[in-house]
Amino acid sequence: MADPWQNAMDHAVAVARKAGEVVCDALRGDRAVMTKSSVVDLVTQTDQKVEQLIIQSVKEKFPTHRFIGEESVAAGEPCVLSDSPTWIIDPIDGTTNFVHAFPFVAISIGFAINKQVEFGVVFSCVEDKMFTARRGKGAFCNGEPLQVSRQEAVEQAMVATEFGSDRDADVVDKIFQSLRNILCLPVHGVRGAGSAAINMCLVASGCVEAYYEMGIHVWDVAAASLIVSEAGGVLMDVDGGDVDLMSRRIIAANSKTITERLVKAIVPFSLPRDDAT
Ligand code: IPD
The missing domain is CATH 3.40.190.80 (D-Maltodextrin-Binding Protein; domain 2)
Structure with missing residues (x-):
């Protein structure tokens, strides 16, 4: 049977790649820093811009879906995981790294239904590594299968x-x-x-x-x-x-x-x- 969420997952990969371009471009320029819950909880305009880019692009394709986004929650949106299809978005995971141009930042997009994650996409954009997983179908980095370490000691x-x-x-x-x-x-x-x-x-x-x-x-x-x-x-x-x-x-x-x-x-x-x- 065809995967009912393949289309959504393909879209997540495409929009994560586009978001990664925005983040990598911003890494080459000035990054004005603001703070959230504490003086070391940082946010930038790029976090906000990238979250909007992802949400808008998903809404156009999947208008009934819900969202939990880091910057939307910071702006007062509820953080509720219902049974409905929900996109869980971190536009820049590693914002402090981003601010300092420490080269490990990722766009993270999870998709859950019935409170269960159905697919996950993490794009480590400076490394150009696209990590993906679909429930029951394995995990991959740039298309190569991933396997955890076998070390038990x-x-x-x-x-x-x-x-x-x-x-x-x-x-x-x-x-x-x-x-x-x-x-x-x-x-x-x-x-x-x-x-x-x-x-x-x-x-x-x-x-x-x-x-x-x-x-x-x-x-x-x-x-x-x-x-x-x-x-x-x-x-x-x-x-x-x-x-x-x-x-x-x-x-x-x-x-x-x-x-x-x-x-x-x-x-x-x-x-x-x-x-x-
Ligand atoms: C943070 C990063 C960091 C971790 C924090 C997170 P953000 O996410 O993942 O490594 O220590 O707990 O909140 O704020 O950069 O999206």
């Missing part, structure tokens, strides 16, 4: 994480406690690309065994969550429970074994949910 693992944009000292202490516990497992190394979506694509590509973070948002991880699971990976909450894309916490890893070792090392904390009204 945490002592030989590389783990990705980020420090996020909360500078509250108690939160930072908890982040550092987790980091200390993980470094001392020990692991081979800890890395961070500065983009949740790219970190997760690194898990899907087998370059790191795991990524975890507390403080992410649904638009950072929706698309990449499918890319990880379709590459054979595991998604879990940092407390070992089921992953909940609205809870702002995630572990994405190559295996249950590594995930469970990380759960024991992470000091979990709660955050206001993305869908809290």
